[in-house]
Amino acid sequence: MGASLSVFFIGGGILTLTDSMQMAWLGFSLLFSIAAMGRFVSAWLLLQMHDPDPRVPKQRGVFLQTIGHFRAAWKDKTFRQYSLFVASMQGIVAISAPFFAVYMLEGLKFTYLEFVFASVASIATQFVTLRFWGRFSDQFGNRLVMIITSCMIPSLPLMWLFSDNYLYILAIQAFSGLAWSGFTLSTANYLYDIRPFRSDFATYAALQAALSAACVFVGAILGGTIASHAADFLAWTGWDSVLSSPIFVVFLVSTVLRALVTLWFIPRSVEPKVRPRPQLLKLIFRIRGFNAISGVSLDWLTVVKRRKQ
Numbered sequence: 001m002g003a004s005l006s007v008f009f010i011g012g013g014i015l016t017l018t019d020s021m022q023m024a025w026l027g028f029s030l031l032f033s034i035a036a037m038g039r040f041v042s043a044w045l046l047l048q049m050h051d052p053d054p055r056v057p058k059q060r061g062v063f064l065q066t067i068g069h070f071r072a073a074w075k076d077k078t079f080r081q082y083s084l085f086v087a088s089m090q091g092i093v094a095i096s097a098p099f100f101a102v103y104m105l106e107g108l109k110f111t112y113l114e115f116v117f118a119s120v121a122s123i124a125t126q127f128v129t130l131r132f133w134g135r136f137s138d139q140f141g142n143r144l145v146m147i148i149t150s151c152m153i154p155s156l157p158l159m160w161l162f163s164d165n166y167l168y169i170l171a172i173q174a175f176s177g178l179a180w181s182g183f184t185l186s187t188a189n190y191l192y193d194i195r196p197f198r199s200d201f202a203t204y205a206a207l208q209a210a211l212s213a214a215c216v217f218v219g220a221i222l223g224g225t226i227a228s229h230a231a232d233f234l235a236w237t238g239w240d241s242v243l244s245s246p247i248f249v250v251f252l253v254s255t256v257l258r259a260l261v262t263l264w265f266i267p268r269s270v271e272p273k274v275r276p277r278p279q280l281l282k283l284i285f286r287i288r289g290f291n292a293i294s295g296v297s298l299d300w301l302t303v304v305k306r307r308k309q
Contacts, residue, residue, distance in 0.1 A: 012116030091215025095223035096254035125177025133182040145186035152179035154258035157251035
C-alpha cells in the first residue's frame, strides 16, 4: 500500500506537469501505458507461481451445490438483513462516488496534484485509523462500530455543499477516511461472526459480494441518470440559486438514501454471540485495494499450521 500511495503521487505529478504544458493527453497516455505494463508483468509473475499441494480432482455438480448453499445461507435472517444493508449502502454510495472527482476537477478546478492530495487524505486516514477501530470493536463489539460509522456516512456528501475551501475539503476527506475504515472493518468482522460455526464462510462471503456488486451497478446507473437531469430539475424548482452545482443534487439524493438505509438497519441489527475464533495471527486482514471515496477493500487470510504426517 505504501508503493500504491507513492505511485498515486507520481501519477498526480505527471498529470500536473503535462497539463501545464497543454499536453494532458500525453500524461494520461503515459499513466495508462505504465499501468498496462505493470499488469502484464504481474500476470507473468503469477504464471511463474505454483501450488505445492497436489491438485484435488474435479468434482461434478459443484455449481448446483453452490447454488444450494446460497439458498441455505439466504434463509438466515441475520445474514440476509446484514447483506441487504451492506449491499444497499454500497449501491447508494455508488450513486455519488464517481462525481466527487468530477466536482473537484471541473467544479473546483483542482490541479491534478491537489486532487491527488485530497484523495490521499482519505486513504491515509483509513490506514491510520484501522488499528483504532480494530481495538474499539474488540472492546465494544462490531455492531456498535457499524452503527456509529453508518451514522457518519450519510453526512459525507452533504458536507461538500457548505464550502469549497481546499483545507475544508481535506478535512472532509480525512473524516471520510475515519468513517469508511471503521465501516469496512466492522462489516467484514460482522460477517465472520454471524455465519454459523463450521459453515462454509466462502458461501456467505461470495453471496454478499455478489449482491453488493449488483447494487453498485444499479447505483452507478442511477447516479448517472440523476446527474443527467439535475440541471433541468434545478431550473424547474428554482433551486439553482441555492445549489451552485447540479452535482449537488446527486450528493443530496445519496445523503437521504444513505440515512434511510441506516435507519432501516439499526433496529434490525443484532450483536452476534461470541464464537470460536482463530488464535492471534491465525486470522489476518489483507488490504487488497483502496478507493478514495468508499474506503479500503479487505481480503481474508487464514494462517494454519500444517499437520505433521
